[in-house]
Amino acid sequence: MTVPKTPVRMSHPLRAEAVRGFAPFAGAAVLLTLAVLLTGTSAHWQGGWAETAAQLHNSVLISVPLAAAAGCWQGGRERRRRTEELWATAVRTPLARFLASALPVALWTAAGHLVAAGLATLATWTCAQGGAPRPGSLPGDAVAVAAAALLGHVAGRALPTRLAAPLLAIAGYVGLGVLTSAGPGLARHLDPAAPVMDTDVPVWWQPLAMAGWTAGLALAAVLGYAARRRATALLPLAAAVAAAAVLGQTGDGLWHEDPLARRHVCDTSVTPAVCVDARFAGMLPQITDALSGVTGRLKGVRNLPVRWEDQNHAIRRTEARLPMLTPLGWSVVRGRLTDPQQYAWEAAVALERRPECLHPTRRMLTADDAVEAYLAPSPHQGAMDAWDAKGSAEQRAELRSRRAARTRLRAMDDEDRRAWLSAYFATAGTCDVKGVPAL
Structure with missing residues (x-):
């Protein structure tokens, strides 16, 4: 009597990449980098909810270039392994293959930023002043980090050099630094790493608009690069333009003074x-x-x-x-x-x-x-x-x-x-x- 074989259940490529690939190390790198920086400056934010929130938002200046570099390194993986032609013969569409490789890095780097924010919040809780925790900026910051990883992945696929990742990290840090030092203007309002004062509180929809701006740009780049119908990139691009218009027209009204400070x-x-x-x-x-x-x-x-x-x-x-x-x-x-x-x-x-x-x-x-x-x-x-x-x-x-x-x-x-x-x-x-x- 022949015993029927139990079918082997194959894990989804996305799960394999998220658990055993490069992505967890990218998230750990973001977490450890922020942990070191936040620990070194803890005297200047620990103990005040307003200071902690401002410090966590300003740390996007570090998280975004790191995420972009991690995405870029992951994007160039097949070229370094010389398996591009083999990978192209897979049954899945180019977009599915792209997302299976890019999404884990985006999610892990965003998670690294959020875990660092959670640890900083716990550190402040023991000696907190000034009301309650202020997580208002975290959603927009996390989406910006994930979007940077996706954009970095596109750059890694497009740039045929091993130096693309470190160069992108340097360029991202310098570029964000230039934007943060700029005076009032449209570029400053669209900058996800724009520094804020301790007494600044975002309006409730500002993180949503910032997420629409950064995520829209990233999705437009992804669809323009990997989708079969590249015209679909126009939809997220339109959403990004609409979010940018809202952010730019609101200007300084995106933030208001902390009521406790008044x-x-x-x-x-x-x-x-x-x-x-x-x-x-x-x-x-x-x-x-x-x-x-x-x-x-x-x-x-x-x-x-x-x-x-x-x-x-x-x-x-x-x-x-x-x-x-x-x-x-x-x-x-x-x-x-x-x-x-x-x-x-x-x-x-x-x-x-x-x-x-x-x-x-x-x-x-x-x-x-x-x-x-x-x-x-x-x-x-x-x-x-x-x-x-x-x-x-x-x-x-x-x-x-x-x-x-x-x-x-x-x-x-x-x-x-x-x-x-x-x-x-x-x-x-x-x-x-x-x-x-x-x-």
């Missing part, structure tokens, strides 16, 4: 009050604590500013400028103040609110120095004093005068010191300290 939250339990952008509301207790030494010494003092206000808001005459929280990586790293003492000193200096005085008097400089040293000494005060102590006779005399003024201000009883500070702050915002009692 609002501020304040701690009014201290004087002056402390106000920050709403996206840094979680840091307000930490900032208030860093300024507690200053506000504690100012209890009962009159003529103070009403509040410290964050950098993103206009400052009135009754307000003082709060030290900068952004860009991240300087005063703030991963949701924490890097140097609370330096931050407090900068806040104390801001209370003087003096314009640029071309010829400050010695009395003015001595009074300012004494107030700063009393409210929040600079972390570098000792080093600066030591430098002056080794200087000229004039520098040493000025140092002795400053030290004497600091000592006299600290030695006052509380009532006299409050009266002196009230008179001092009455002159804030001017270059005249004649009304301040001498120290």
